[in-house]
Amino acid sequence: MNKINHDQLLSLEHPFVKVNVKSPSSIPVEKYRSALKLSQKHIEKEISNLTNTITEIIKKSAQGNVDAKQVEVALDAIITRLSTLKRKLRDIRAEESLYAQRTKVRLQHLEEFLSINSLDSDDFARWSRVRLNRILIDYMLRDGFRGSATLLAKSENIEQLVDIELFVQSGKVEQALMRYSCTECLQWCNDNKSGLKKIKSTLEFSLREQEFIELARERRTREAIAYAKKHLTPWQDTHMKEISQVMGLLAFPPDTKCHPYKRLYDKSRWTDLISQFRSNNFALQYFTPEPLLAVTLQAGLAALKTPMCYKPEHRNVNCPVCDPNMLGALATELPLSHHFNSSIVCKISGHIMNEDNLPMALPNNYVYSYNALAEMASLNNDKVTCPRTGSVYDISEIKKVFIS
Template identity: 50%
Template sequence: MNKIKPEQLLELEQPFIKVPNEQLKKTLRNQTKYLEKEITNINDKIEDCVKKAKADRISIDQATTIIDELLVRLRKLGKKLGDIKKEEALYTTRTKLRLDHLKETSQVAPTDKEALTRWSKLRLDRVLVDYMLRKGFNETAKKMAEDSNISEMVDVELFTQSAKIEDALKRHSCTECLQWCSDNRNSLKKLKSTLEFNLRLQEYVELVRLGKKTEAIQYVQKHLSSWSESHLRQLQQAMALLAFPNDTLCEPYKGLYDPKRWKLLIDQFKADNFALCCLTSQPLLSITLQAGLSALKTSQCQQHEDKNLNCPVCDKNTLGALAQSLPLSHHVNSSIVCRLSGKKIDENNPPMLLPNGRVYSLQALEDMASKNDGYITCPRTGDTFELIETRKLYIS
């Protein structure tokens, strides 16, 4: 196994570090907002109580009640701060563990095959868990993470939360996703996301679908009117939807009623969520496989006569399907491979020319001749020759 190059690895592993870092930043932002709001409310309550006491407009019982309420709020604030501290410690620990994991690549010697294999196995487990989380196999991914002792190196909680929102959208409920938009409004605004508008529009469409036109108009006035400058055309179409029945064939109103819009909302939520969390749009497994397959892919791959038995790109039933749309690799120096044995042709295994013009390696032909009384059969034409009829070729 060759030495792992850290600078190349970081090109693929950026989300591995960024995800816990972004979650830590989000926790700090939420903590700051919560503290400012709670402390302001508590201070206002205390100042109001003091003013009333100075003006002799509050009884002892009333003051006692206010103080009790403040104590309850302070205890609640203390508990909340404790939870936030634990959350911060979790993401800080994760970031350190992940940095240490990547740092190992620059410390392991190329000759230490055992350490390289161990590190690569751990990374493979991470990549597989990430793939399963993205495909919705959360419980399987969680179990694998626990068994492989990599729970701190994968983001199970993030995908579990996302899965709940996706499930709600599948049930045609926008409530959970709208709450998520509210919690991340500033970040979504920086992304110029239209998710919240599309969710509000969908809730309006559902009201029209149910025949609740008065409620639908009130909903537009309350939740969608503020989007009139940026989405005027869509709002005009939405209002015109009131005049069309559910089974209309007239576009774009037929499209607004289409249940497939829920699938589009799920896809948009996933895309925005991945962008906010610095996750790649594709699983790391797919990216890694595509990079490797592209490095192997040549113009001869998947050709009936030229495909290689040991080439994963040539197998159309497995990885070849994934490699179809990938670019060809760039090779300055080429290697010749025997299509019979799949082994490299070089000075120790020279190319041999058959009378019919086909070329195979010497080792492959000798192996075939030893099993057939000195005769060889061309696998592509079916012609049979004696081994002594072959001629050695020289590549210049």
């Protein structure tokens, strides 16, 4: 009963470290790929410039038009560029080392869990505390409480088990969108172009569309037309309908009452852009769309929820769903649990009634557990009181109940 089902819990840990747990030797961490591509990009760019410069010097030398001073200046420029490249690669290398260390720590955290076999062990309690703190930090980061999340991570010494930096970076993009600026988000799209293409994202088009709308709002017609030619026409194969509609803004002022164009001018589109960016960012980082706290709470509440939870006369003080002001409110929209074998819980003690704690009926036909009634009788001269009606009976009057 207390044995841990490792696979079920690990199925929720995919965003924690992008790794195939059944094959730990394979660790396709997304940040490694990004760092490698960035290094390759810098190297290819500088090698191309170096090759072009040297080719030009050789060509001029062959024609007898080379000047020693010009060659010296060109070589100095090459040395400077290579020094800059070396510094960039050193920074990227340091970043890769950071990701390597973080991945190692996270894998050790999961490996520790795999070595725990009992829910009652102290090791599981300690591991669960770390996991709970991770879930709380994830929730706070998503809700914008980055300061509190950082303090909790530091106090529990789990900075390497959470993704504060990613949320700080995404927070800067969201803040720019709140200021009605698409620049930072467009740069983010450019940095993550291949990943966004894989998930078939339309975020870049939405941003380009919004920048056109802002030009139309300011009645900068010529600039808007030039912008559309440069940034919207590349999307005409897939978004021709949206482009045609947005171009109509050139004929309608921002205070128009015409519904399609009034909606395009609405400032609420910026909130939609923030939601779209957040969704795309979570998809690229392999985060769950909803906070893991909400996912785990909903799973637990759905397993406990029954029709009786929302009937005042049947509420159980030990059931979290039965509290209408707390978790019960969160469980309102969740489905009922499906029990193939029902459990009967004593209204007095909250314990399950079974062969070791038989259900007993009072003369008024209300049923409670034997253990609860026996304990009550021992304290009241063999008298028991029904908590529902207040009726008092002798313990000898109770009868066994056989449920079929």
